[in-house]
Amino acid sequence: MTLDPKIRDLVLHFGEMGSAWGVSRSVGQVFGLLFVSNAPLNADQICNKLGHARSNVSMSLKELQSWNLVQRQHLQGDRREYFTTPDDPWEMVRNLAEQRKQREVDPTLTALKSISQPAPTTEAELYAQARVDEMIAIIELLTGWYEDVKQLETMRLAQLLSLGAKVQRVISMTDRLTLPLGLKTGSSGVDRQQDTGRSDP
Amino acid sequence: MTLDPKIRDLVLHFGEMGSAWGVSRSVGQVFGLLFVSNAPLNADQICNKLGHARSNVSMSLKELQSWNLVQRQHLQGDRREYFTTPDDPWEMVRNLAEQRKQREVDPTLTALKSISQPAPTTEAELYAQARVDEMIAIIELLTGWYEDVKQLETMRLAQLLSLGAKVQRVISMTDRLTLPLGLKTGSSGVDRQQDTGRSDP
DNA sequence: TGCAATTTTCACGAATTTCTGAAATTAATG
DNA sequence: CATTAATTTCAGAAATTCGTGAAAATTGCA
Numbered sequence: 001m002t003l004d005p006k007i008r009d010l011v012l013h014f015g016e017m018g019s020a021w022g023v024s025r026s027v028g029q030v031f032g033l034l035f036v037s038n039a040p041l042n043a044d045q046i047c048n049k050l051g052h053a054r055s056n057v058s059m060s061l062k063e064l065q066s067w068n069l070v071q072r073q074h075l076q077g078d079r080r081e082y083f084t085t086p087d088d089p090w091e092m093v094r095n096l097a098e099q100r101k102q103r104e105v106d107p108t109l110t111a112l113k114s115i116s117q118p119a120p121t122t123e124a125e126l127y128a129q130a131r132v133d134e135m136i137a138i139i140e141l142l143t144g145w146y147e148d149v150k151q152l153e154t155m156r157l158a159q160l161l162s163l164g165a166k167v168q169r170v171i172s173m174t175d176r177l178t179l180p181l182g183l184k185t186g187s188s189g190v191d192r193q194q195d196t197g198r199s200d201p
Numbered sequence: 202m203t204l205d206p207k208i209r210d211l212v213l214h215f216g217e218m219g220s221a222w223g224v225s226r227s228v229g230q231v232f233g234l235l236f237v238s239n240a241p242l243n244a245d246q247i248c249n250k251l252g253h254a255r256s257n258v259s260m261s262l263k264e265l266q267s268w269n270l271v272q273r274q275h276l277q278g279d280r281r282e283y284f285t286t287p288d289d290p291w292e293m294v295r296n297l298a299e300q301r302k303q304r305e306v307d308p309t310l311t312a313l314k315s316i317s318q319p320a321p322t323t324e325a326e327l328y329a330q331a332r333v334d335e336m337i338a339i340i341e342l343l344t345g346w347y348e349d350v351k352q353l354e355t356m357r358l359a360q361l362l363s364l365g366a367k368v369q370r371v372i373s374m375t376d377r378l379t380l381p382l383g384l385k386t387g388s389s390g391v392d393r394q395q396d397t398g399r400s401d402p
Numbered sequence: 403t404g405c406a407a408t409t410t411t412c413a414c415g416a417a418t419t420t421c422t423g424a425a426a427t428t429a430a431t432g
Numbered sequence: 433c434a435t436t437a438a439t440t441t442c443a444g445a446a447a448t449t450c451g452t453g454a455a456a457a458t459t460g461c462a
Binding site: 042043044054055058059062079080081 | 437
């Protein structure tokens with residue numbers, strides 16, 4: 001790797017964090033490199049700097065594009081394709097949030113709903129249904145909020161965030177507005193019974 | 202698997218989603234089962250219902266406890282340990298958020314800061330530094346907001362969420378309050394230069 | 403303390419994922 | 433349209449993660 005020490009460290013770290021973020025080490029490193037890169041890079045440059053196989057870089061770039069974290073870019077007078085991360089870091093955060101929602105919560109919400117669909121038959125299913133419905137309600141509240149705020153322009157979003165929980169002051173004035181769900185302050189509305197203590201045979 | 206169809210489907214789905222959520226299939230299934238379980242289960246019961254090896258269940262439970270998504274529970278008159286998910290589904294959401302922050306963003310923030318620490322030496326490092334600093338600012342804004350709202354009791358949190366972007370109305374009245382960072386409305390403040398178009402040799 | 407039930411650890415094989423190099427495909431240029 | 437640079441696909445090697453069963457450790461109880 002012919003990289004400045006700080007950049008090399010960052011690339012290495014993004015590689016290691018890859019697994020925590022659900023991508024491979026290669027993908028993490030390619031992103032790290034592009035993220036701090038002064039200028040767009042082509043696949044061969046990435047190869048050289050990172051020491052990955054050419055095909056691996058190709059795959060990594062494809063995956064990063066599927067996350068909208070890397071954009072291709074044509075340079076006139078050059079046949080090769082160049083790649084960058086978005087100039088605006090907020091855009092990366094937005095894209096990351098959007099993709100993770102699509103990959104992690106949307107499928108789960110769909111599954112939960114399909115579970116909740118047919119009427120429960122057994123006692124166990126009745127309880128399961130109640131639990132699932134509670135979780136559906138929470139997820140819909142969260143995703144609803146997300147859909148809402150993601151429309152905000154960055155400036156406004158930053159303001160909203162920096163306001164934090166101070167919005168509470170305002171909420172106390174809006175108690176007359178839609179109170180969501182049938183929320184109770186204590187534990188959930190579903191009662192869980194105690195087991196007999198014997199394993200089923 | 203001796204499970205009702207709906208419960209079996211849910212267990213299977215949570216198993217499949219495991220990889221998207223950064224846990225193994227086994228772990229996902231155990232969580233799914235406990236989540237919809239009417240009553241606390243012991244490890245052997247989980248074994249039987251899921252058909253996993255006993256040791257595998259032990260590991261899965263350990264991991265789920267590390268996420269605070271599963272709690273152990275002693276039952277009097279029974280030597281075995283029983284396991285449940287929290288009664289309050291909001292608690293699960295909170296724990297999930299907290300753990301993901303700790304595992305995914307905190308280490309990255311630390312790494313970014315350590316990159317940002319020593320003064321940049323080369324041209325490339327100077328640009329990298331600027332990019333990193335921008336990202337640090339965003340992450341701190343986001344985590345600051347999170348630290349803030351996670352203190353809220355569930356009721357208030359739900360209200361805040363259901364309010365969504367409507368809080369905007371309020372923000373317009375608070376423009377005199379702290380405007381965060383040196384935010385610009387357009388792209389970021391860091392300029393990226395164009396590449397020469399030649400690979401480095 | 404000794405015993406038996408339960409849980410955990412660990413090494414290993416199975417399964418999955420990641421990465422590579424060669425071959426195939428695509429696309430630009432004369 | 434042919435040539436060649438560039439990219440992508442793909443089969444399999446390498447590496448990692450997952451899950452099992454046996455053995456070790458722990459725990460509650462007599």
